[in-house]
Amino acid sequence: MQSKSSDRSLSIEPHLTPRPIDPGVSIGHVHLKVADLDRSLAFYCGVLGFELKQRFGRQAAFISAGGYHHHIGLNTWQSRGGSPPAPGTTGLFHVALLYPSRASLGDALRRLMEAGIQLEGASDHGVSEALYLTDPDGNGLELYRDRPRDEWPITPDGQLAMMTEPLDLRALLSEAERA
Numbered sequence: 001m002q003s004k005s006s007d008r009s010l011s012i013e014p015h016l017t018p019r020p021i022d023p024g025v026s027i028g029h030v031h032l033k034v035a036d037l038d039r040s041l042a043f044y045c046g047v048l049g050f051e052l053k054q055r056f057g058r059q060a061a062f063i064s065a066g067g068y069h070h071h072i073g074l075n076t077w078q079s080r081g082g083s084p085p086a087p088g089t090t091g092l093f094h095v096a097l098l099y100p101s102r103a104s105l106g107d108a109l110r111r112l113m114e115a116g117i118q119l120e121g122a123s124d125h126g127v128s129e130a131l132y133l134t135d136p137d138g139n140g141l142e143l144y145r146d147r148p149r150d151e152w153p154i155t156p157d158g159q160l161a162m163m164t165e166p167l168d169l170r171a172l173l174s175e176a177e178r179a
Contacts, residue, residue, distance in 0.1 A: 012159065029071050030095050033079035034137045037061055040074045043136050047115045048097075048108065048143075071097075084138025094132070094140030105129060105145040106176025109169060122167040126153040127160070129167050 011017065034040040037058050044050045050063040053070055059077060062070035072095075085091050099105040109131060112119065121132035130144035153161040 029073060031073035031075060032095070032135070032137070032139050033082070034074050034076060034135075034139075035079055035082045036136070037074060037076055039136050044072060044074065047111055047117065049111065079137075092139070094142045096130075096142040096144055099143060099145045101179075102129065102145055102172065102175045103179035104176075105131070105143060106172045106174070107179070108143045109172055110176055122169055124163070124165045124167045126163045126165075129172070131167070 032040075037060070041052065041061055041063075044063055045052055050065055050072065051067075053062045053064050053068075055061045058080075060073065060075040062073050064071045099108060112131070112133065117133060119131055119133050121130075123130050123132070126147070128144045128146045130142050133141050133143075135141055153163065155161045
């Protein structure tokens with residue numbers, strides 16, 4: 001892992017952050033407004049494989065990976081029977097779910113294919129590989145895995161050089177089959 005000072009050198013406009021946040025801060029969980037709790041549970045648990053940790057009737061559910069209390073909260077408190085936000089409105093673009101390995105991301109792709117769920121995109125960003133889709137309520141999802149930092153593309157002047165190139169889905173599926 002790079003030191004804080006070398007990580008800081010990747011900041012393109014350091015004047016915007018005179019006092020950076022503690023590097024140990026991370027995104028803990030997300031709550032999504034959904035129209036139909038059972039439909040959302042069928043997708044997140046049945047297709048993606050999250051585990052249901054707690055449910056409050058037809059109003060809310062909390063799901064996780066690996067026994068954590070919850071990574072995703074699904075609720076109908078303000079959205080039961082509702083529709084997704086219209087294009088051109090502000091809001092969350094997507095939730096990114098980080099997979100621990102290329103093989104586990106390949107397994108996610110296999111699960112999506114088996115369920116007949118269409119991808120909206122699949123990209124190699126140099127720093128990560130990502131699958132893009134929407135859940136049954138139109139919430140954007142990015143399923144991705146990070147490459148090790150020593151593989152990140154860096155320009156000759158030391159700046160991060162992320163990109164968007166097509167992701168080889170066959171190779172990703174092969175990785176899952178080998179695991």
